Amino acid sequence: MKWILYDIGGVIELVDDHSWPTELRGRWSRRFGLLPAEYDARLAAADLPDTTVNVGVAERYWQGVADALNLSDADVEAMRGELWDAYCGEENTELLEHARSLRGRCGLAILSNSGDGAREEEERRFGLSEIFAPICYSHEQGVLKPDARAFEQALDRMGVPAGDVLFIDDNSPNVHAAQALGIRAVLHHDNAVTIDAIERFLAE
Structure with a gap:
């Protein structure tokens, strides 16, 4: 067969898939009052797990984002929803x-x-x-x-x-x-x- x-x-x-990550980066950095370079630097320093080749790491990833950007649970929940909307189209x-x-x-x-x-x-x-x-x-x-x-x-x-x-x-x-x-x-x-x-x- x-x-x-x-x-x-x-x-x-x-x-x-080539545009939505950049669009979200810009939206989120503006929302939290950060320049894109500062936003990138904070996430890079957080040593986030690679979600593209690992299973069961999403919660650790988002907790790392929250800690790096000083976000509330509501902020993170909104980001997760926006990410999946953009990801899935x-x-x-x-x-x-x-x-x-x-x-x-x-x-x-x-x-x-x-x-x-x-x-x-x-x-x-x-x-x-x-x-x-x-x-x-x-x-x-x-x-x-x-x-x-x-x-x-x-x-x-x-x-x-x-x-x-x-x-x-x-x-x-x-x-x-x-x-x-x-x-x-x-x-x-x-x-x-x-x-x-x-x-x-x-x-x-």
Whole structure:
């Protein structure tokens, strides 16, 4: 059986992962009366855990942020809500509906760079587990794309050779890394083009 392996942010979620971290940094530094450089310096000195490759560290991360910026519990709760709103963006309804239509024709999986807590938050918003299995998150696997190990773990969990997989991502380095392992890959920029590529792959 062939498999379609999807990225999340910028593919099945409509979000610009390159812009929202900078936008939040600017918003939060202004809110707390700090210059961006001072905001950055305080967080750097806090030695926060890396939430992208570790699971179960979110509470320690946010406590570190609160201590570094002298924040109240309400401040931190607001920041967390704003972060997940920015992180998740909106559902790419067209691509998700197409994925749902593929059930029974192929396997459907996810490989995504992520932050600790993403599985719970994205499941609450989008119900991804109803469509995709496995869902491979970097914070649970301990490795980020484009590291080859991220793809190798996903292949192992799908239980198929690289040539039976089509990977869809909106970042060129990730697409090239997949191709280097023998995985077919599409650089996503338009739903219609991506859907056509999926259909052609499945028809081969």
